[in-house]
Each structure stands twice: as structure tokens, then as C-alpha cells.
Amino acid sequence: MARIELRGVAHAYGPSPTSDEDWAVLPLELIWQDGGAYALLGPSGCGKTTLLNIISGLLRPTRGQVLINGVDVTAAPPQERNIAQVFQFPVIYDTMTVAENLAFPLRNRGVSRAETQARVEEVAGLLELTADLRRRASGLSADMRQRISLGRGLVRKDVAAILLDEPLTVIDPHVKWLLRRKLKQVHESLKVTLVYVTHDQVEALTLADQVVVMNQGRVVQAGTPQELFERPADTFVGYFIGSPGMNLLPCSVEEGAAVVEGQRVPLPPEVCARAKADGGELRLGIRPEFVRRVSEGTASSVRVEVAQVEELGRYRIATARLGAQVVKVRLPEEERVAAGESCWLEFPARWTTLYAGGRAVS
Amino acid sequence: MEKPTNNRAWLLVLPVLLVVAFSAVIPLMTVVNYSVQDILGPEQHVFVGTEWFRKVLRDPELHGALRRQLGFSLAVLAIEIPLGIALALVLPMRGRAASVSLVVLALPLLIPWNVVGTIWQIFARGDIGLLGVAINGLGLKYNYTADALDAWLTVLAMDVWHWTPLVALLCYAGLRAIPEPFYQAARIDGASAWATFRYIQLPRLRGVLTIAVLLRFMDSFMIYTEPFVLTGGGPGNATTFLSQYLTRLAVGQFDLGPAAAFSLIYFLVVLLFSYVFYTAMQHAGRSEAR
Numbered sequence: 267m268a269r270i271e272l273r274g275v276a277h278a279y280g281p282s283p284t285s286d287e288d289w290a291v292l293p294l295e296l297i298w299q300d301g302g303a304y305a306l307l308g309p310s311g312c313g314k315t316t317l318l319n320i321i322s323g324l325l326r327p328t329r330g331q332v333l334i335n336g337v338d339v340t341a342a343p344p345q346e347r348n349i350a351q352v353f354q355f356p357v358i359y360d361t362m363t364v365a366e367n368l369a370f371p372l373r374n375r376g377v378s379r380a381e382t383q384a385r386v387e388e389v390a391g392l393l394e395l396t397a398d399l400r401r402r403a404s405g406l407s408a409d410m411r412q413r414i415s416l417g418r419g420l421v422r423k424d425v426a427a428i429l430l431d432e433p434l435t436v437i438d439p440h441v442k443w444l445l446r447r448k449l450k451q452v453h454e455s456l457k458v459t460l461v462y463v464t465h466d467q468v469e470a471l472t473l474a475d476q477v478v479v480m481n482q483g484r485v486v487q488a489g490t491p492q493e494l495f496e497r498p499a500d501t502f503v504g505y506f507i508g509s510p511g512m513n514l515l516p517c518s519v520e521e522g523a524a525v526v527e528g529q530r531v532p533l534p535p536e537v538c539a540r541a542k543a544d545g546g547e548l549r550l551g552i553r554p555e556f557v558r559r560v561s562e563g564t565a566s567s568v569r570v571e572v573a574q575v576e577e578l579g580r581y582r583i584a585t586a587r588l589g590a591q592v593v594k595v596r597l598p599e600e601e602r603v604a605a606g607e608s609c610w611l612e613f614p615a616r617w618t619t620l621y622a623g624g625r626a627v628s
Numbered sequence: 629m630e631k632p633t634n635n636r637a638w639l640l641v642l643p644v645l646l647v648v649a650f651s652a653v654i655p656l657m658t659v660v661n662y663s664v665q666d667i668l669g670p671e672q673h674v675f676v677g678t679e680w681f682r683k684v685l686r687d688p689e690l691h692g693a694l695r696r697q698l699g700f701s702l703a704v705l706a707i708e709i710p711l712g713i714a715l716a717l718v719l720p721m722r723g724r725a726a727s728v729s730l731v732v733l734a735l736p737l738l739i740p741w742n743v744v745g746t747i748w749q750i751f752a753r754g755d756i757g758l759l760g761v762a763i764n765g766l767g768l769k770y771n772y773t774a775d776a777l778d779a780w781l782t783v784l785a786m787d788v789w790h791w792t793p794l795v796a797l798l799c800y801a802g803l804r805a806i807p808e809p810f811y812q813a814a815r816i817d818g819a820s821a822w823a824t825f826r827y828i829q830l831p832r833l834r835g836v837l838t839i840a841v842l843l844r845f846m847d848s849f850m851i852y853t854e855p856f857v858l859t860g861g862g863p864g865n866a867t868t869f870l871s872q873y874l875t876r877l878a879v880g881q882f883d884l885g886p887a888a889a890f891s892l893i894y895f896l897v898v899l900l901f902s903y904v905f906y907t908a909m910q911h912a913g914r915s916e917a918r
Contacts, residue, residue: 319812322812323815324812345815349816351812353812357809357813359827359831360831361831370819374819415813418817
């Protein structure tokens with residue numbers, strides 16, 4: 267069992283990093299509690315895999331320290347850390363049988379034959395591989411190969427954390443959910459720390475208790491799925507999470523209101539004051555789910571022109587024009603709206619966030 | 629839907645059949661034709677059945693050449709394959725060092741075969757050659773023009789020098805094709821360098837190694853130019869391999885019938901051994917885990 271702590275960890279692949287672009291991971295502080303399920307979410311090339319390899323010891327960070335259970339393991343090679351890693355493309359030793367594959371990490375560590383066999387059987391049972399133990403590992407389906415590589419991680423008794431690097435990318439969609447459920451089940455029964463790297467927000471939000479969102483080598487926000495959805499700390503989190511993403515409208519602030527395209531959106535005066543103090547480019551953020559349509563204009567509503575309506579079964583997404591800006595609104599199916607209509611929208615202050623220079627104004 | 633069945637498909641493969649006929653089948657038939665006739669002169673020939681085959685198979689000189697040939701080819705494989713793998717493993721994988729070492733490694737492959745023979749002829753000379761003088765300087769008696777074993781070993785050393793780079797280059801390409809996560813997983817699984825080689829690198833080299841073994845076997849089994857230049861098959865018959873023997877028979881003594889019979893046997897032996905090696909290497913991969 268392990269608590270993983272990253273202190274000022276940064277990594278650059280080049281020899282002499284100068285600008286921010288030279289760094290794959292910019293200095294960051296993170297603490298992952300023992301037994302938690304964490305997701306590292308971000309677009310391709312944001313530094314997720316680099317960070318994962320730093321934790322497992324495949325990479326030595328250019329700066330900073332990695333602590334596992336309070337012990338500095340920055341310089342320790344992977345085999346000395348009790349960490350399992352599953353890669354995007356399943357790695358199996360295909361000249362061996364399934365059982366030999368599972369036993370391999372134990373054999374390398376000189377574990378006794380009897381104990382190895384007991385562990386292999388236990389893990390095979392957990393991952394539903396018992397029937398195939400004697401089969402040769404080549405020519406198996408992708409999800410089985412991925413289960414075997416997960417099993418090679420779990421077979422070690424002392425394994426403290428499992429790191430998964432987009433493990434479901436190559437799995438067929440119809441078995442993806444099965445494997446995801448299996449993972450969740452493994453996590454619940456073994457209580458190991460789970461770190462799951464993905465660029466798929468649905469995967470991240472369903473699997474993890476805590477999601478760390480990364481962008482361009484930076485951790486932009488770490489929080490529960492709910493926090494990320496309701497209070498994105500950063501405009502990137504706003505539009506990266508959610509489908510469609512958050513509406514982000516350039517605005518200016520006045521006393522007690524944000525002004526978008528000449529229309530006032532009332533906000534708490536202290537927020538407006540802080541936004542002014544923070545400086546930078548100002549944006550008004552609200553998720554399509556929280557925009558309300560009201561029947562007639564009030565002091566707190568804005569007038570928009572509906573440009574397009576997408577039917578999505580149980581709900582519809584309306585794209586509306588607010589002057590030169592575009593606002594997406596999620597409407598329940600019973601609400602009738604047609605393209606070309608104008609209507610009034612309200613942005614409830616509770617769900618509206620002001621962003622100054624990309625960061626949320628608290 | 630039912631598949632149409634007709635003979636029009638033959639028309640489509642006809643061009644290939646024609647090419648193969650002119651490049652392989654017709655020349656081969658000429659040899660087959662010679663092997664069953666005694667050519668007395670232009671327009672004068674007698675059908676002799678299997679006589680040439682029987683004669684060639686009983687020829688003690690041929691038996692000697694075949695033994696030397698087999699010993700040589702097996703020694704070539706036993707040295708060049710492991711050495712090639714080892715070289716590929718220690719070559720740098722990226723950067724300038726990688727390209728420089730690849731070029732240096734490939735140099736022997738760029739030298740014409742008879743030049744290789746000439747180089748070694750001088751290099752191994754006991755009186756002026758660097759290698760010959762050095763070995764004699766160590767107190768060992770070495771003279772490849774007089775001692776049979778020395779000659780055989782010199783031809784072997786020359787072949788290893790000439791062709792190990794090919795095996796190394798093939799293996800290098802095979803190693804480069806192994807994705808990084810395999811090595812990462814091995815490190816996390818705590819695999820030793822040997823286990824990484826045994827369970828990741830070697831299985832993934834099987835394809836290129838099959839090619840390397842077949843190429844080196846066939847090539848060394850048909851070796852001609854280099855020993856011809858270096859030793860001329862001597863001293864005595866010490867380095868007379870099958871091709872030299874065949875040339876002597878066909879061009880030297882102009883025994884076209886026995887030479888043709890021998891060519892056919894030679895061809896079948898190469899085919900048989902290649903088949904055995906190929907099957908063995910394919911089988912090695914499949915039967916390993918059970």
C-alpha cells in the first residue's frame with residue numbers, strides 16, 4: 267500500500283531546458299493517498315505518460331523528488347519500487363504460457379515455486395484467466411493480453427500501486443466496459459493505489475475518485491469529478507471536460523456585473539472587484555447544462571438568437587448567438603425551440619465563473 | 629455468391645511462368661539433359677542413364693569435399709550467428725555513434741569478393757602479412773599456404789570477417805523494431821539482462837535470424853571466389869569446397885556429364901539443408917512454450 271508524493275518534480279527530455287516548451291513536465295506538487303483511485307487526464311503530449319514513468323522509475327526526473335510512503339525513491343530503479351505498470355499496447359512474453367507470464371515477475375525476484383503457483387492461481391482467478399493458464403500467450407485477444415499484463419503487476423504481493431497508461435485504447439469497444447468494471451473491482455478488492463492515465467474524460471470520471479487534469483506539462487486542476495465539472499479552476503478544464511465544453515465568453519466587468527456584448531450578467535460585486543484586480547483577459551464561463559432559458563426579459567437575462575438546434579435524444583443542444591459570441595445551451599426535450607427564434611437566457615450566478623487570464627476568480 | 633471456375637486464371641499467371649521457365653526451368657533442364665548423357669563431341673552423344681550419378685556418388689574426392697564443406701558451413705553458422713547477435717546488442721541504438729558504427733560495420737560487405745580474398749592473402753602471409761607475422765610472433769607456427777588446418781582456419785576467419793556484419797545488421801534491424809514498452813515492462817517485472825534477451829529480444833529476432841541462417845548457410849555452402857583467390861583450394865585439397873571441385877570437374881576436365889549430375893546433387897543438398905533449417909527455426913518458436 268502506498269502514498270505517492272511528488273515534490274517539485276519536473277522533467278525535460280532535452281539536455282539543457284530553457285523555455286517552458288523544453289519541459290515535458292513543469293515543476294509540480296502532488297500527493298496521492300494510499301488506496302485512492304486517481305486519473306491523470308489531458309490531451310496527447312501534455313506530459314501524462316512522462317509523469318507516470320517518473321513514478322514507476324522508468325524515468326529519472328530532471329528535478330524534484332518522488333516519495334513512496336515517505337521514502338525518497340527518486341534514484342531507485344523500477345524493480346526496487348513496488349509498482350506495477352500497464353502500457354497502452356499490452357506487453358506479454360509470447361514464447362511463454364499465460365501462467366509463465368504471470369509468474370515471471372516472481373521468478374525474477376526468486377520467490378519460491380509453491381508461493382509463485384499460489385499467487386498465479388489467485389491472480390488468474392481474479393482476472394478470469396484460470397481456464398487459459400496453460401495456453402501459450404501469443405495469439406490471444408487484446409483484452410486478454412491486457413489482463414495478463416495487469417496480472418503481472420498484481421501478482422506481486424507487495425505491489426503498492428498500479429499505474430495504467432491508457433490501457434483501454436486498443437481494446438474493442440464492446441469489451442472496454444467489461445475491462446473497466448474489472449479494474450474497478452480489482453481496485454476495490456485489493457485497495458491498491460490506482461493511477462490511470464487517459465485522454466478520455468468518460469473513462470477518467472467513471473474510474474477515479476480524484477482526477478488530475480494536465481495541460482502542456484502543468485497540472486491545471488486536481489479534484490473530484492464533481493469539482494471539475496462544477497468549478498473548473500481553469501478555462502482549459504472548462505472546455506476539456508464536458509460535452510459540449512463550457513461556454514467561455516470574453517467580457518468586461520462593471521460594478522456587480524459582467525458585460526458580454528453590451529449585455530449585463532449580474533455577479534457578486536466582490537467577485538467583479540477581484541477579477542479587476544487579477545487583471546488579464548476576462549472571460550465569463552458557464553456550462554451549457556446550467557444556462558437557463560426564461561420566458562421574458564429581466565434585468566438579469568440576456569437576449570440571444572438561436573442559430574441551430576441539435577437533437578440528442580433525451581435532450582437537445584441549442585447554439586445561440588449573443589452578439590458576436592456563441593452560447594451553447596442544453597435544453598430538456600420538452601422545451602420547444604427552433605432555429606431563428608430569439609429568446610432570453612439567464613446565467614445563474616452560482617454556476618457562473620469569471621476567469622481572469624485563464625484562471626478562475628474565486 | 630458462387631465463385632466462377634474457369635481456366636482463364638492460367639492466362640494471368642502465364643507471364644510469370646514464362647519468366648520462370650527462361651530463368652530457371654530451361655537452364656535446369658539442360659543440366660538434367662547433360663547428366664544422363666555422355667557427350668563425345670558436337671552432335672555426338674549417348675544416353676547413359678544413371679551412370680554419372682553413380683560415379684559421382686562413389687567419388688572419394690567428392691566425399692572429402694562434402695565433409696570439408698559441411699564442417700565449414702556449420703562452423704560459419706556457429707560463429708557468425710552468435711557473434712552477429714552479440715554485435716547487434718552492443719551497437720549504439722541512436723545518435724551519431726549509431727550511424728558511424730553502422731557504416732564501419734558494413735564496410736566488409738562493400739568489398740568485392742575477390743578483393744576480400746586478395747586482402748586476406750596478403751594480410752595472413754607469414755612473411756609480410758600483419759596477421760601472419762603477428763601469429764608467428766606469438767610463437768605459434770602458422771603458414772596457410774603449407775598447413776592444411778591453417779588454411780582451413782584462415783578461410784573461416786575470412787568468411788567470419790566478411791559476413792558477420794550482415795548478420796549483425798539484420799539483427800540490429802530486428803532489435804530496433806522492438807517497441808520501448810517491452811523493455812519498460814521487463815524492467816518493472818525485474819527481469820535480468822539475460823531474461824530480457826531470452827524472453828523479449830531473442831523471440832523477436834526469430835524472423836531475421838531465420839533469414840540470416842538461411843542466407844549464411846546457402847552462401848557459405850556455395851563459397852567459391854574467396855578461397856579460390858586465397859588458397860586456390862590447397863594446400864592439397866584442404867580448402868577445396870564443393871564449388872571448387874565442381875569447377876574443376878566441369879571447366880578443368882570438361883567432364884560435362886558427371887559435372888551436371890554433381891550439380892543436381894549439389895542443388896538438392898542445399899535445398900534439403902535449407903528446408904531443415906527453416907523448419908527447425910519455425911518449430912523452435914512454436915514448441916517453446918507448452
